[in-house]
Amino acid sequence: MKLLDLPTLLQNNPYPGRGIVLGMSPDKEHALTVYFIMGRSENSRNRVFVREGDELAIRLHDERKLSDPSLILYRPSATVGNHLIVTNGDQTDTIVSALMEDGSFVSALNTRQFEPDAPNFTPRISGMMCFDQEAASIQMGLLRAADEEGLACDRLYYNYPALPGVGRFIHTYETDGNPLPSFLGEPRQVEIPMDAAAFSQSLWNSLHPDNKVALCVRRFHLQTQSSQYWIYNRHTR
Structure with missing residues (x-):
């Protein structure tokens, strides 16, 4: 299957919402995770990413502008043993x-x-990468409303081998709309380049300038379990 170019996907979509990428570097030495958030309301845009210890945290940019903390403040990532977790x-x-x-x-x-959050019923998207000395794997989950009234839930799960230079990309919305249309289909297969710093900058530049809020790319060394972070924010804290 041909690998898709993630910056191009983002450039062609004004509002993918929140997005997760899990993948492996071409040299098979690093796991790479990507998480970004976008927003249309002042409440959604009033956030920044910060690194706290060896994990990512979401904080308010201006506490005076907070109207509703539910659904916008949460722990987006965690590491448990040999599992890297990213969710929205x-x-x-x-x-x-x-x-x-x-x-x-x-x-x-x-x-x-x-x-x-009717009428959007934003999907919950989740990813987990498992790694050991033998191999690495990726799991992704999509919890999506099965009907317009939000009376039932689709629970879709995907399992992939972690291949060198390959990532899996899932996001909350197909594009902009009212109500916002939920993600459809299978997580996209995207290219993971060797240069994580340049890749991070390219992703940030590709997100819609009016709607992007924050982006984090984490490169995790599978042997030493050390991490490098590239964090971009709409607002300076």
Whole structure:
């Protein structure tokens, strides 16, 4: 399957919403995770990414402008043993708790559903990369409203080998709209280049200038388990 160019995908989509990429560097030495958020309202745009310890955190840019903290402030990433987790909501905590209690990515997400923000019913998207000395793998989950009224939930799970130079990309919305149309299809297969710094800058430049809020790219060395971060914010904190 031909690999897609992620910057081009972003340039051609004014509002993918929140997006996750999990992949492997071409030299097979690093895992690469990408998480970005976009926003149309002042409340959604009033956020910044910060690194706290060895994880990513979401904080307010201006606390005076906060109108509703629900659904916008959460832990977007976590590392549990040999698992890297990235999600677009507080299901990060659900997955972490499940893994700590001998549960699984799927068993955790089976207890959750899409966000209660009618009429959009924003999908919950989640990704987890597992790595060991033998191989690495990627799991992704999409919890999406099954009907316009939000009465039922589609729970879709995907399992992939982590291949060198290949990433999987999932996002919340197909594009802009009212209501916002949920992501359709399977996570896209995108190219992961060797130069993570240039890749990060290209992604930030490719997100719609009016709607982008923050972007984080993390490169995780599989042997040393050390991380490098590239963080971009609409606002300076």
